[in-house]
């Protein structure tokens with residue numbers, strides 16, 4: 001397939017804890033919360049940037065949220081050329097966490113979404 005992109009190779013590794021990966025496989029989204037000061041982190045962190053302690057506990061992120069902004073991806077990055085156009089959005093959850101999700105349904109800023117996963121990615125399904 002002919003594309004007008006320059007081949008690009010990005011190599012980096014994000015090591016998510018197994019607890020997080022296992023939750024995504026179950027359709028759940030986890031964050032970490034500092035036992036000392038209560039700061040909440042998504043993506044999960046081992047150390048608290050707020051108080052400097054490393055006393056985190058896992059918390060379940062609300063599966064209700066609202067689309068803050070979104071982009072329809074028509075120019076796909078390398079490796080995604082064969083995908084149909086897709087929508088990436090920033091969703092603010094009911095518990096005030098901003099996360100990136102693949103949006104299913106008709107996107108609209110302010111639309112309510114139900115958060116789930118497809119086992120690999122976080123999905124925001126537009127409600128009603």
Ligand SMILES: [Zn+2]
Pocket residue numbers: 034035036037038039048049050051052053
């Ligand atoms: Zn803390």
